[in-house]
Amino acid sequence: MSNIPATTMRALLLPAPDAPFAMHHLPTPVPAPGEVLVRIHASGVNPLDTKIRAGAAAHARHALPAVLGMDLAGTVQAVGPGVTDFQPGDAVYGFTGGIGGHQGSLADHAAVDARLLALKPAALSMREAAALPLVFITAWEGLVDRAQVRPGHKVLVHGGAGGVGHVAIQLARARGATVWATGSAAQADTIRALGATPIDHEATDVDTYLAEHTAGQGFDVVCDTVGGAALDASFRAVRRYTGHVVSSLGWGTHALAPLSFRGASYSGVFTLLPLLTGEHRAHHGEILREATALANAGLLKPRMDPLRFTLESAAQAHARVASGQAQGKVVVDVLP
Incomplete structure (x- = not known):
């Protein structure tokens, strides 16, 4: 493949909420x-991508028509003035657009803020690398930046088989914590294979699993990736005084009294802020460099849905995610 960029590129445009994607040729x-x-x-493809497409994500504003797609993996073809960390030919990945007016990754090319990128892990394919940025950054900001997970911690992850959840398990274990994770009975083997003890949230109440796994004391860190009732359960499941609940889905109305009665702490995670505000973008690149190190050490690997999609079938990829039937991260193959 030539390193000289083509003058035009294929790009999927979403003209209006819930409309079909339309293939266009735009200037590179x-x-x-x-x-x-x-x-x-x-x-x-993340669940948030499908919500943006449906017009159901006001917090992730992206004026239409626009190109969607927040995560990418690819090869550097050119660098703008002032960029010294990357050069043409580098394999990179990042959470780089698809919100806030920034062109997304459902296109042949994107010009992106270099601070948002990191070198792709050599241990992962391009598809695997494209599955990681948003979910890993979210897990890192919660578990490391906020809760400072460390050896000896007991960590509970709500939604352990999900996109953020399955990465949170691997990250917490890589930092020396012992991990439990909630999910359905059908997800128990997946959670166990990731290195966590599964908890059937449909059959086991909070008091029961606290007694069984923490002698009633609670978990040092509870990572909520589900929201709703799971966040309410988190406030009851956290250790008294020193415990920390982190959540990336704080929707709904929640009573904080159970958390206050335990003297514990809560932190919200909003991974989109650097792209929406321009603030702290370099930290996203720093976090992905940590992901690269973990992946190359064999400590981080995304679960991948077995179905394959192209730009032409990206709508089917969105439908796969929105249906809840995906068996891992869904990725669109852009390079023909």
């Missing part, structure tokens, strides 16, 4: 100062 972007032009090989 030119990287501005501080930006990198990436030839996109793969585009990760």
Whole structure:
């Protein structure tokens, strides 16, 4: 493949909420100062992508028509003025667009803020790398930045078989914690294979699993990736005084009294802020460098849905995610 960018590129445009994607040929972007032009090989699909497409994510504003797709993996084709960390030919990945007016990854190329990128793990394929950025950054900001997970901690992950949850399990274990995770009975083997003790949240109440796994004392860190009733359960499951609940889904109305009665702490995680505000973008690149190190050490690997999709079938990829039937992360293969 030539390193000279084509003058035009394929891009999937979403013209209006809930409308069909439309394939267009657009001018290939030119990287501005501080930006990198990436030839996109793969585009990760997250539940949030499907909500943006449906017009149901006001917190992830993205004026239409627009190109969706928040996660990418690909090859650097050109660098803008001032970029010194990357050069043409580098394999990179990142959470780089698809919200806040930033072009997404359902296109052949994207010019992205270099601070949001990291070198792709050599141990992972482009598809696997494209599955990681949003979910890993979310897990890191909660478990490491907020809760400072460390050896000896007992960690409970709500939704352990999900996108953020299955990465949170691996991250907590890599930092020396012992991990439990909630899920359905059908997800127990998946959770166990990730290295956590499964808890059937449909058959076991909070008091029961606290007594069984923590002698009633509670977990040092509870990572909620589900929201709703799971967040309410988190407030009851956390250790008194020193416990910390972190959540990336704080929707709904929640009583804080159970948390207050335990003298514990709560932190919210909103991974989109750097793209929406421009603040702290370099930290996303720093976090992904940590992901690269973990993946190359064999401590981090995304679960991948077995179905394959292309730009032409991206709508089917979105439907797969929205249906809840995906058996791991869904990724669109962009490079023909």
